[in-house]
Amino acid sequence: DQQVKQNSPSLSVQEGRISILNCDYTNSMFDYFLWYKKYPAEGPTFLISISSIKDKNEDGRFTVFLNKSAKHLSLHIVPSQPGDSAVYFCAASVEGYQKVTFGIGTKLQVIP
Amino acid sequence: EAQVTQNPRYLITVTGKKLTVTCSQNMNHEYMSWYRQDPGLGLRQIYYSVNVEVTDKGDVPEGYKVSRKEKRNFPLILESPSPNQTSLYFCASSLNWGETQYFGPGTRLLVL
Numbered sequence: 369d370q371q372v373k374q375n376s377p378s379l380s381v382q383e384g385r386i387s388i389l390n391c392d393y394t395n396s397m398f399d400y401f402l403w404y405k406k407y408p409a410e411g412p413t414f415l416i417s418i419s420s421i422k423d424k425n426e427d428g429r430f431t432v433f434l435n436k437s438a439k440h441l442s443l444h445i446v447p448s449q450p451g452d453s454a455v456y457f458c459a460a461s462v463e464g465y466q467k468v469t470f471g472i473g474t475k476l477q478v479i480p
Numbered sequence: 481e482a483q484v485t486q487n488p489r490y491l492i493t494v495t496g497k498k499l500t501v502t503c504s505q506n507m508n509h510e511y512m513s514w515y516r517q518d519p520g521l522g523l524r525q526i527y528y529s530v531n532v533e534v535t536d537k538g539d540v541p542e543g544y545k546v547s548r549k550e551k552r553n554f555p556l557i558l559e560s561p562s563p564n565q566t567s568l569y570f571c572a573s574s575l576n577w578g579e580t581q582y583f584g585p586g587t588r589l590l591v592l
Binding site: 374402404409410411412413414417457459461465466467468469470471472473 | 520523524525539572577580583584
């Protein structure tokens, strides 16, 4: 039972345009969400996070939106750059519990 | 340099031959975790530890053991590896639960 779902295995975007990566979750107890980026042959690296008390968090070109009623979050990258080409993992956790649940990842390709 | 190191990076072994993958972090982090990454399944948590001598199961603990005798080290032990444990393994650490995790570079394991 996949509690964190990334339904798009891959996404291609032109350089300079917006990339939107989506993530849905089923466990309404999740209250902290993170995005990680992973390049080939490297470990994932943290990108951005959001707590359930917020609906938006921004860090430079990266913005995460959270819609609690829809159990949906999205990562927006504007403008997209070729160096953003990577696999992006959505992750979720519950305060007080140490487990972190990841999605299967979305492979983003930014075309120059 | 703050980092999480894993050894070995690549390992080929045979069914039933005990092996240990080491993980070490130099950031004095309380929380450490092991994940495996498989195609179509994303990152799945195997075990985690919230402090020395405190460990607990993640989502896929079967066939694995861990120990946390020192804060900096969190080895993953496969007592009797089987081919279904062929995977890419990541160790991660964070200062506290729910905070950004720092991942090691990964260990690619092939069990014949």
